[in-house]
Amino acid sequence: MGSLDIPKKQRAAVKQGSGHDAKAPVQEVDVQMPGPDQILVKINWTGLCASDKSLIHDEWAAFGVAMKDETKGIAGHEGAGVVVAVGENMRHKWKNGDRAGIKWVWSTCGECEFCLNGVDELHCPKQINAGFTTQGTFSQYCVSDGRYTTRIPEGVSDEEAGPIMCGGVTAYVACKRSAVKPGQWIVLPGAGGGLGHFAVQYAKAMGMRIIAIDGGAEKGELCKKLGAEEYIDFTSTKDIAAEVTRITTYGAHGVLVTAATAEAYASAPNLLRPGGTVVAVGLPKDPSVIAGAPPILLCLKRLNVVGSVTGTLKDVEEALSFTARGLVHPILTKGTLDDVDKYCELMIAGKLPGRAVLKQCFAKPAFALMDLHTSPDPQADPRVPLDSPTADVSASERRNARPEKDNDGDQSASTLHSPQAGSSDEAPTQGSIPDTVNGVRSEQVVGTDEKPRGQLEQYPDNLVDFDGVDDKDNPKNFSTARKWAITTSMGLMTFVVTFASTVFSVAVEPVAEEYNISRTTATLGVSLFLLGFVFGPLIFGPASEAYGRRTP
Template structure:
C-alpha cells in the first residue's frame, strides 16, 4: 500500500470509561513522527487478562480514552520519510508486535547492561525505565485498524504462521516461554505449571513437554482442565480441588525412586493464577532447593512462608516477559514443534462480544481477526 493510498481515519475500539463497553468509532490515522517507528495494518489482535484488568481500572489504570491490546500482528504499510537506512523492515513485511519495549532509551543501566538468563541485546531492554510505555498498556495498542510500532520491538512472522496464530504468542506465549527458560532446567527434569488451562498455561504445557521436561499441569476450573487434557501433550494434569499436593509430590517421588519427601517433587513451578491457594499448592509441589517462578501479580501480592525459604531452601523469582532474542527463538521453536494456541476468532468490530465471552469463562485465546467479515 502506497502512502498516498492510506486512509485519513480508521476504526478503533476506545475505552472511554472503566467497566464500560468499548466504543468502536472513527479516529485519525496515526502519524509517523520518529525515524525508528513504522505504521502497520493490524491483521490480528489478541485479548489478554491484562486487558481485562486495565479496562476495570483496578490496577495501573491507563489514561482515558485508551486503546488496549499488547499482543497483535500486522503488515507494514508505511515507513518514515527520508533516509530509511536505520529500518530493517520494508513495506508489506508481516510483523509480530509485543507490547513491551516501546521507545526504550538505549543508554540507561538496563539497556547497557542486560543480564540474567534471558537478556536482551546491549542497547535495548524491555525493562528500560525511560520507555514510552508499553503499547496497549500505558500507550495506545492494537485494538485499531492501524498502529504505530517501534521497529526495534517487533519480529518478522515466520512464513508458515498466520497473524492469528502469532498474535497470542506476543504476550501469553512469550511470557510463558521466557519463564520456562528462566527455570534453566534440562530435559528429564520436572516442571509444574499452575494454571495450565489458561491462555499462558496451555501454551506452557506445549512448550515444556516439547522441551523434554516432565511436566505437571495444575488447575481447578473444569473447562480449563478439559482444555489442558485435550492437548494430549503427555503432561500429567492435576485437579488441585481433588488431589492433595503432598500426595501428588509423593507419586513423583515414587516414579523417580526417591525415598524422602524433601527429595520428591518438582524442580521448578510456574505460578500463573493470582490466588494465594494456587501459590501455596504450587510451592508445596516443589522439592527442597527447587524454584518458584511467579508470573502473576495480584494487587494484594503473595504471602511466602519463611520456613519454605529458610528450611526448604525454596527460591522465588519473578518473570514478566521475554526478550527479543527469546521472541525469535520462540518462533523457531513453534515452527519446529508445531506449538499453537487454541484460539476463537471474531470479526475485528466484535471486541465487546469477545469480552462477554471472556467473562463467561471461554478458554484458550480470543482473537480479533481482520480478515473476517462482520
C-alpha cells in the first residue's frame, strides 16, 4: 500500500429500522480492505436510484427481495470514484488513481452459461449486487470486484458517471432492445422523466426519430431541447394513439414503457405499427399486467414485447462513451451522503428533479490511519498517494476536459429506474418534475471541484461554486473588454474617492474667506464627505449581501 493513507473508519449511510419508517443516517463504519481479486474505490459521487429507496424501505419484502446481511445496511449501486487500493491479482488491470464505477451487478461468476455467452452475464445466477447482496456505494470507500468494475472514460465527470451506472445504461439498453433503426420512430412516454430524459438523448444519438410524451409545455420544451422531434402533451391530447398515427402514418416502430403503471403498458401496443416493439422497463406493482393489450392486437399486428433490465459491463462502457462524446448528459440533483433520507422522501413524493447524486463528505477529521502492514493488498503503484488531492484532481481535470456542448447538456429531469420489482417511482407521465426543474439547471448544490474543501465539506449546502469550466458568470470567462471595463471603472472609482476628499481640503481656507464663514464650518465640506465614506459601507456592504449587487 506504500504511502497511501486509507482510514480505518469511514462515513456511510446505514439502514436503520425496517419498512416504511426505515432511515439511513450517516454512521461511522469500518473500511473494508480489498481481497486478491478486488479493488478499493474511494467514492466521489454516488447516484441514488429508486431501487435504493425501495431496498432501504423494504418495499420488495413481499417478493422476497430485501437487503442481505452482507450489505451491513449500506445500499447504493451507482458509484463513481478513484481506485485507492488494488488486490494482488488485479494489478495487471488496475492501479491507484484509475477512475472506477460500481454498478448494480457488482460481480458475476464468469463460468456459467450466461457469463460465457458474451452478452448476457446479467443473468448469472451467482451474481452479486451492490447494495443488495454486498455493501453498496453509500460510503466513502467501497470494495469492488476488479474483474467487473467499470472504467470511467475521460470526458465523463464522476457525478455524471454515477447515474449512468444504472439509470443511464437502463435507458440506453432499452433503446437498443427496441430494435428501432436510424430514421424510424420511437415513442417515449414520460420523456421528461429521470429515465425518459436519458432515453431521449440516447435515442437521438442513435439516429431514431423521437415522439416524446409528457405533461405540460415546459416538459415539451425540455424534450425538444434534448432531441425529440415531436411532443405530445398528454394533458391536452385526448387520443394519443391517433396523434402518433397522424405523425407516423402507420404507428411507431418502438415504444419504451418506463412508467411503472398498468395504464402505460395498456396503451403502448396501440401506438405501434405492425411489427413494432414494446420494451418493458417500468415495474408496476400490479404483477398481473403484462403489456395489457388484447392478444388479438398483438397477433394481428405481429407485435414484439421485450423486457429490458440495466446493462452488461459492455453496455455500461458504451453508455458512458455517449457522455464522453458530449451526446448525453443527465440532469442532476446534487446532495451529500447525509441527504439519503431527504431525497428518498422527495422521491416518494415524486418531487425529486432529475437523477439524484450524493457527494461523499469527508467532514469527519482525523481518522485513525490503518497500519499499512496489516493491509491485505500492498499497493501496486505508490506514486499516487491516496487521499491526497492528486487522485481527485486527476478526476477533476479529466472532467474539466469534457466536451460540454452547452448548458442544455446538464438538463433534464425526473423519475428513477429500478432494476427490481415493484418500484413506484416510474410515473413520469403523472408529471413528477417540479416546475422549477424545467429551467436550464436543476442542481441544488452546484459544485464541480472534487478537491477536499476542509471546513466547507461539513456544510456542503453552503458551498456555492461555478457551474463547470464554461460558466459565463466565472470572471475568468469574461471577455477581455469586460475585464478591462471593470478594472478601469474600479480604478476610476478609487481615484474619484480620494481625489474628491483631498481636493477640497486645500480649499478650506479660501472658501471660509469667500463666504465669510468660520474655518470649522468650511471644513464640513471634507468632514461630511468622510462621514459618508465611513458609514456608507456599513449600509451598502450588508445590503449588497442581502439583496445582491445587480439591478432587479
